[in-house]
Amino acid sequence: MTSTVTTTVGCGGLPVRPLSTATRGRPRRCAVRAQAAGADASNDKSVEVMRKFSEQYARRSNTFFCADKTVTAVVIKGLADHRDTLGAPLCPCRHYDDKAAEVAQGFWNCPCVPMRERKECHCMLFLTPDNDFAGKDQVISFEEIKEATSKF
Amino acid sequence: MALETCFRAWALHAAPAGSKDRLLVCSSGGNLVLPSKRVAAAPLSVGRVATRRARHVCQSKNAVDEVLVADEKNWDGMVMACETPVLVEFWAPWCGPCRMIAPVIDELAKDYAGKIMCCKVNTDDSPNVASTYGIRSIPTVLIFKGGEKKESVIGAVPKSTLTTLIDKYIGSSS
Numbered sequence: 001m002t003s004t005v006t007t008t009v010g011c012g013g014l015p016v017r018p019l020s021t022a023t024r025g026r027p028r029r030c031a032v033r034a035q036a037a038g039a040d041a042s043n044d045k046s047v048e049v050m051r052k053f054s055e056q057y058a059r060r061s062n063t064f065f066c067a068d069k070t071v072t073a074v075v076i077k078g079l080a081d082h083r084d085t086l087g088a089p090l091c092p093c094r095h096y097d098d099k100a101a102e103v104a105q106g107f108w109n110c111p112c113v114p115m116r117e118r119k120e121c122h123c124m125l126f127l128t129p130d131n132d133f134a135g136k137d138q139v140i141s142f143e144e145i146k147e148a149t150s151k152f
Numbered sequence: 153m154a155l156e157t158c159f160r161a162w163a164l165h166a167a168p169a170g171s172k173d174r175l176l177v178c179s180s181g182g183n184l185v186l187p188s189k190r191v192a193a194a195p196l197s198v199g200r201v202a203t204r205r206a207r208h209v210c211q212s213k214n215a216v217d218e219v220l221v222a223d224e225k226n227w228d229g230m231v232m233a234c235e236t237p238v239l240v241e242f243w244a245p246w247c248g249p250c251r252m253i254a255p256v257i258d259e260l261a262k263d264y265a266g267k268i269m270c271c272k273v274n275t276d277d278s279p280n281v282a283s284t285y286g287i288r289s290i291p292t293v294l295i296f297k298g299g300e301k302k303e304s305v306i307g308a309v310p311k312s313t314l315t316t317l318i319d320k321y322i323g324s325s326s
Contacts, residue, residue: 071248078246092246093290095275095282122289122307124249149246 046080047145050089050110054079054125057111058138061119063126067135073148075125076140079110093123217265219257223278232299234269237321239314241272242282242292249308250291256311257293260318267322297321 054076058064065072078092086099091108107113114120119128127134222230222240231238241257243250254272261270275282275290285294285301293305295317303317 066248068252071252073248074246074251075248078244078248081246092244093249095242095244095279095287095290097279097283122249123247124252124308 043080043084046083047077048142050076050079050083051140051142051145053089053110055139058126061111061115061126063119063121063128063138064134065137065140066124066127066133068133069135069137069140069144070148071124071133072140073145075123076145077149091123217262219261219270219272222271222273222281224281227278227281230269231271231296234296234299236266236268237302237318238269238271238296239318240294240296241270242275242285242287242290242294243272244275244290247290253291253293253308256314259311260314263315264318264322268318293317295321 054065054072075092079089082088082090082092082099082103086103088103088106089110090096090099090103091110091112094108096102096108102108111126112121114122115126119126121127124133219241220230231240239257239260241250241253243254257270257272260268264270273281275287285304289306291306291308293309293314295302295304302321305313305317
């Protein structure tokens with residue numbers, strides 16, 4: 001986790017970063033293409049991590065993905081983005097005044113406390129079988145996620 | 153002459169669904185000072201040419217049937233100053249349920265064109281507006297009337313829930 005964050009920070013560094021990086025003799029990190037490719041690869045990795053987590057957690061909690069799988073895909077992408085930028089999969093379906101503080105507190109890190117305690121997921125990522133929107137799947141492919149989240 | 157010019161402007165924007173409304177608006181534009189309610193809803197610069205005035209009115213009329221983007225810059229002028237009730241959806245790019253409710257808001261904007269204004273706020277882009285109104289869970293839909301927040305609805309609710317809410321606030325103005 002720490003190394004991932006470090007890598008992410010390195011890839012997405014401030015404008016000043018490339019200069020100091022060049023000074024240290026690591027020119028490859030300066031290339032825009034390398035940065036973009038690195039950021040994409042890193043996010044893909046996070047998407048895959050969150051995808052696997054979601055499938056595993058759905059099975060473990062006996063919950064199901066939404067009948068509309070684009071909802072599932074979008075939430076997983078949101079969790080991956082937060083994992084990349086904040087170091088933890090903070091719930092993407094909430095507004096926060098201070099995201100870093102919320103991550104540290106942990107209440108809304110997925111799986112959030114309401115989900116862990118009462119199986120309440122307002123993101124509609126994990127739905128109990130009786131929920132009107134629940135589908136029958138506990139699986140979603142990486143390709144499904146990429147397809148559903150690439151248009152926006 | 154003014155009426156004839158106005159008719160031409162109307163013809164340019166003609167659409168089956170709204171033709172009568174547009175004709176009435178254009179006629180008013182050509183001959184009378186517009187009622188204050190309409191002026192507030194669709195502010196116009198005073199123009200010498202009736203055509204220009206009429207065209208603005210028609211375009212403003214058209215604008216009301218789609219969901220407008222509200223942000224921190226236009227919030228006061230668009231939402232707080234609006235004379236009709238305003239429905240505001242707070243959303244975020246990677247919020248799954250927001251993708252479900254967005255088409256519903258689009259439909260409502262068309263169904264209630266001219267009676268309410270529908271807006272959406274991206275909470276990532278306008279965090280201060282979201283914080284001001286205590287937005288926590290996304291999506292949240294607020295309804296404003298006379299610049300005052302009246303009610304909020306949390307989550308991706310069915311269209312019927314929102315139509316019930318809206319009817320409550322357009323009904324009380326008649």
